[in-house]
Amino acid sequence: MSPHKKISILVVDDELSIRESLSGWLQRGGYQVETAADGLSALAKIQENHYDILLIDVKMPEMDGLTLLKKLKESEADTAMLMMTAHGDIHDAVEAIKLGAYDYLLKPFELEELNFTIEKLVQMQNLAMENLILKDRLATITRFENLVGQSPPMLKLFDTIVDVAQSDTTVLITGETGTGKELVARAIHMQSPRCYAPFIALNCGAFTEHLLESELFGHEKGAFTDAKFTKKGRLEMAHGGTLFLDEVGDISMKMQIDLLRVLETREFTRVGGTKPLHSDFRIIAATNQDLQEAIRRKTFRQDLFYRLNVIHLQVPPLRERLEDIPLLAQHFLRRYATETKKKVDSIHPKALEAMQQYSWPGNVRELENAIERAVVVGKGRQIKRSDLPFVAAGGVTELGELSLEELERQHIAHLLATKGGNLSNVAKILRINRSTLYEKIRKYRLAT
Amino acid sequence: MEQPPFLFLVALGPVDPKLLRRLRKSIAKHFSLSALILDPKPLPPHTYHVWRDQYHSTQLLEYLLKDEYAEPFRVLGVTAVDLYIPIFTFVFGEAQLDGRAAIISVFRPGGGADGVRPSRTLFFDRLTKLGLHELSHTFGLGHCQEKGCLMGFATNLEKLDQKNLTLCNYCHVLMTDYLRDTKV
Numbered sequence: 001m002s003p004h005k006k007i008s009i010l011v012v013d014d015e016l017s018i019r020e021s022l023s024g025w026l027q028r029g030g031y032q033v034e035t036a037a038d039g040l041s042a043l044a045k046i047q048e049n050h051y052d053i054l055l056i057d058v059k060m061p062e063m064d065g066l067t068l069l070k071k072l073k074e075s076e077a078d079t080a081m082l083m084m085t086a087h088g089d090i091h092d093a094v095e096a097i098k099l100g101a102y103d104y105l106l107k108p109f110e111l112e113e114l115n116f117t118i119e120k121l122v123q124m125q126n127l128a129m130e131n132l133i134l135k136d137r138l139a140t141i142t143r144f145e146n147l148v149g150q151s152p153p154m155l156k157l158f159d160t161i162v163d164v165a166q167s168d169t170t171v172l173i174t175g176e177t178g179t180g181k182e183l184v185a186r187a188i189h190m191q192s193p194r195c196y197a198p199f200i201a202l203n204c205g206a207f208t209e210h211l212l213e214s215e216l217f218g219h220e221k222g223a224f225t226d227a228k229f230t231k232k233g234r235l236e237m238a239h240g241g242t243l244f245l246d247e248v249g250d251i252s253m254k255m256q257i258d259l260l261r262v263l264e265t266r267e268f269t270r271v272g273g274t275k276p277l278h279s280d281f282r283i284i285a286a287t288n289q290d291l292q293e294a295i296r297r298k299t300f301r302q303d304l305f306y307r308l309n310v311i312h313l314q315v316p317p318l319r320e321r322l323e324d325i326p327l328l329a330q331h332f333l334r335r336y337a338t339e340t341k342k343k344v345d346s347i348h349p350k351a352l353e354a355m356q357q358y359s360w361p362g363n364v365r366e367l368e369n370a371i372e373r374a375v376v377v378g379k380g381r382q383i384k385r386s387d388l389p390f391v392a393a394g395g396v397t398e399l400g401e402l403s404l405e406e407l408e409r410q411h412i413a414h415l416l417a418t419k420g421g422n423l424s425n426v427a428k429i430l431r432i433n434r435s436t437l438y439e440k441i442r443k444y445r446l447a448t
Numbered sequence: 449m450e451q452p453p454f455l456f457l458v459a460l461g462p463v464d465p466k467l468l469r470r471l472r473k474s475i476a477k478h479f480s481l482s483a484l485i486l487d488p489k490p491l492p493p494h495t496y497h498v499w500r501d502q503y504h505s506t507q508l509l510e511y512l513l514k515d516e517y518a519e520p521f522r523v524l525g526v527t528a529v530d531l532y533i534p535i536f537t538f539v540f541g542e543a544q545l546d547g548r549a550a551i552i553s554v555f556r557p558g559g560g561a562d563g564v565r566p567s568r569t570l571f572f573d574r575l576t577k578l579g580l581h582e583l584s585h586t587f588g589l590g591h592c593q594e595k596g597c598l599m600g601f602a603t604n605l606e607k608l609d610q611k612n613l614t615l616c617n618y619c620h621v622l623m624t625d626y627l628r629d630t631k632v
Binding site for chain 1: 506532533534535536537538539542543545585590591601603604
């Protein structure tokens with residue numbers, strides 16, 4: 001039997017005998033076949049179902065093959081269109097190729113010809129699918145490798161990733177910005193039975209409510225002014241795989257309600273559409289916000305929080321795993337030395353020491369950027385202390401040279417940066433009241 | 449006790465009776481199915497296409513099933529005329545997928561289209577392959593891409609000759625399951 005997945009084909013021809021004979025032959029070939037007697041009924045079927053291949057007759061009443069082709073090329077870009085034509089219609093068939101049809105066949109077909117063309121189309125479809133899967137897998141593997149660490153909190157995190165990956169349970173990942181929450185999500189996906197299906201990431205904080213809705217649910221052509229094509233949403237794209245919702249704390253209250261409904265039913269409709277769609281995906285959400293605090297402030301729904309927070313993973317900030325810095329630094333050094341083709345292969349002990357003294361408010365992402373910059377601007381085979389951007393900016397000073405005032409200034413500045421400017425939080429940590437904190441900020445001219 | 453016939457072989461129009469007898473033996477040998485040769489039937493004029501000078505194989509299948517046969521049965525029509533379905537220039541044969549009827553033509557395997565007459569052995573091999581192939585469609589088997597499998601789709605005589613007279617392992621399992629479920 002044919003080893004390929006069940007390829008679905010729609011035969012569009014106004015002649016009953018052609019529809020019957022072609023669909024019969026294709027069914028014996030193991031294909032899933034449906035037929036339509038004209039362009040309009042074909043359009044109706046295509047709106048309801050997805051077909052891998054369309055076999056379209058050029059000459060048909062009501063809506064001819066070329067008009068149908070024009071209408072479909074925009075919305076069905078991943079469907080291969082094969083035109084069928086009689087001897088007299090060659091001109092139209094050539095026109096169809098110009099419009100994007102894969103090929104055309106003259107009726108009646110030679111057995112060899114149709115068989116060859118369909119097999120080529122199937123191979124093409126399979127290759128395109130394999131290509132997508134491999135690209136996604138390659139990207140996932142690469143990023144999983146970036147999740148580097150041997151500190152106790154990271155080893156514990158790795159163990160949890162492996163355990164969590166085996167189930168389909170929703171996971172909420174929290175951690176400061178730049179700690180690698182997406183890498184953790186990808187690692188869970190890679191270890192899970194869904195690893196051969198797509199990992200689809202969506203940064204909820206990067207879109208307005210309207211755009212986020214369209215990104216998540218997709219939209220039908222004409223749903224809004226700029227909707228020139230029908231577009232699949234991330235929920236549909238994640239079918240079989242994992243949907244990663246980053247910065248989930250930034251979602252508007254309206255979208256939270258929509259998302260909650262999807263999580264409960266796994267059913268949704270595209271923007272501007274009416275047909276309910278189903279998708280089988282696992283949700284992993286991430287945020288750097290305190291969602292409990294957001295619930296208290298009534299900016300985040302408690303019911304959605306409980307839906308997302310079935311399993312909670314906390315990614316530690318870099319300052320809490322200083323022993324991972326040499327390992328991470330070497331890892332990024334190898335990568336950027338290879339990328340930039342520069343012969344840099346080591347880090348000076350003084351530079352490593354500076355890295356371990358620095359507070360890394362931007363976490364691993366900041367370390368990665370620092371190493372990349374050092375590789376690019378540095379001279380010689382070794383990264384020196386002076387190559388590090390935070391050293392140049394005065395971020396690290398030997399403690400022995402600091403005055404008490406300077407130490408206080410740096411400490412407050414560091415806390416303001418790492419706590420996102422939350423003054424109450426910083427005051428609490430410093431064990432001073434807010435008015436005292438205001439005075440010190442004014443005194444040291446610190447930015448909030 | 450002799451097994452009741454499962455397959456009926458019917459000549460459509462004039463066909464050498466020796467050919468049908470050999471085909472019956474060959475089918476019994478390869479598929480272990482008992483077959484009975486029925487009286488020949490004339491070719492119905494409405495299935496003839498003047499411009500093409502061919503007979504419509506789908507219509508011939510319907511014609512074959514007009515007679516009533518005992519259940520469970522399969523009927524294999526054998527004809528000397530060239531066959532077509534509207535979308536193709538010709539077909540070697542046709543069958544109803546998971547249905548009752550199949551038909552094969554001896555026209556092209558005997559060199560009727562290209563004028564190259566094959567040896568008796570080759571000619572008969574071709575007919576057996578076509579007969580078993582179309583019959584297997586009635587057992588629900590689709591075309592197979594396994595190299596050499598009887599259910600491979602032959603678009604010309606060269607490809608027909610390259611096929612084996614046997615099913616690949618996968619098709620064999622499917623057919624055994626089918627026959628067991630149908631209690632043949």
